[in-house]
Each structure stands twice: as C-alpha cells, then as structure tokens.
Amino acid sequence: MNFCPNCGTKLSSKIIDNSSVKTCNSCGYIDWDNWVNISCVVAAYTDNDELLLVRLKGKEQGKITFPGGYRELGESLIQAAQREFFEETGMKVDQLKLFKTYTKDEQRLVWIVYRGKVKKTDFIENSEVSEVIFIKNIKDISPNELRGKLTKQLLDDLNV
Numbered sequence: 347m348n349f350c351p352n353c354g355t356k357l358s359s360k361i362i363d364n365s366s367v368k369t370c371n372s373c374g375y376i377d378w379d380n381w382v383n384i385s386c387v388v389a390a391y392t393d394n395d396e397l398l399l400v401r402l403k404g405k406e407q408g409k410i411t412f413p414g415g416y417r418e419l420g421e422s423l424i425q426a427a428q429r430e431f432f433e434e435t436g437m438k439v440d441q442l443k444l445f446k447t448y449t450k451d452e453q454r455l456v457w458i459v460y461r462g463k464v465k466k467t468d469f470i471e472n473s474e475v476s477e478v479i480f481i482k483n484i485k486d487i488s489p490n491e492l493r494g495k496l497t498k499q500l501l502d503d504l505n506v
C-alpha cells in the first residue's frame with residue numbers, strides 16, 4: 347500500500363515494535379502489512395458419521411481436502427461456509443458449529459473450520475471438484491492424496 351486509505355496522503359516507512367510498517371503522517375493510519383484471506387471450511391458429517399471430503403480438479407487435480415473457500419465481503423463466516431459447501435458439492439450443510447481455526451502465514455491464510463451435518467444428496471458437477479468422498483477413517487484414503495498440511499492437521503484434530 348502506498349497511499350493512506352483514510353486520507354490519501356503518501357505513506358512513509360517506519361519501524362514500530364520491530365516491524366517494518368507504513369504510516370500516514372497526516373492522520374496517523376498505520377499499515378501493519380498483516381492482512382490475511384479468510385477461508386471458511388466445513389467438516390460435514392452424515393447421519394452415519396461419515397465425513398464428507400472433496401477431490402479437486404484443476405492445478406491440484408486428484409488431491410483430497412475439505413470443502414470450503416474464501417469469504418466474500420458482506421457475507422457472514424457461516425454464510426460463506428454454506429455457500430462454498432454448496433458450490434463444491436451441490437449439497438446443503440446445516441447445524442454449523444465453530445470447531446477450530448488455523449493460520450498459514452506463508453499463504454496469508456486463515457482457516458475458519460465449522461463442523462456440520464450433511465444430508466447425502468446427488469453431487470452436482472462443478473468447476474472445482476470432481477467427486478465427493480465419504481470416509482469413516484483416515485485409512486480410507488491414501489496419505490499422498492491429501493492436499494496439504496492443513497488438511498492432514500484437521501483430519502487429525504477431528505480424530506478421523
């Protein structure tokens with residue numbers, strides 16, 4: 347950021363609390379350079395206690411992870427979770443309860459994870475997901491199919 351979002355003055359560099367920040371000498375605004383993207387993620391269970399996972403298309407083709415994605419401005423976190431869940435699976439999730447949060451600074455990413463209930467209905471084809479998978483145990487999938495560290499961590503934390 348080069349100009350103050352409050353008053354438009356050119357920002358200048360400063361060190362505050364050992365962090366290199368940009369400040370506005372006119373109104374005092376500080377750009378802490380600590381923004382992150384919020385991704386709302388859902389661990390959805392069926393009535394039979396199966397966990398729903400998705401297999402990705404695109405540049406991570408074949409990898410398995412949880413449904414979810416970036417919150418859009420104006421949405422609540424739960425709305426974002428439900429929208430992303432529907433976009434990727436075609437199914438509805440409800441009874442969402444906050445489970446845990448994760449941060450991954452190298453990607454400026456925060457995961458907000460909800461647990462919820464899903465009624466198994468038909469998967470609806472979409473651009474991000476090739477199939478929906480229901481598992482009872484982590485042994486139902488191969489470790490090298492997992493998308494990344496957060497996916498593995500969340501499976502562990504859910505005691506799958």
Ligand SMILES: [Zn+2]
Binds near residue numbers: 351352353371372374
């Ligand atoms: Zn300013």
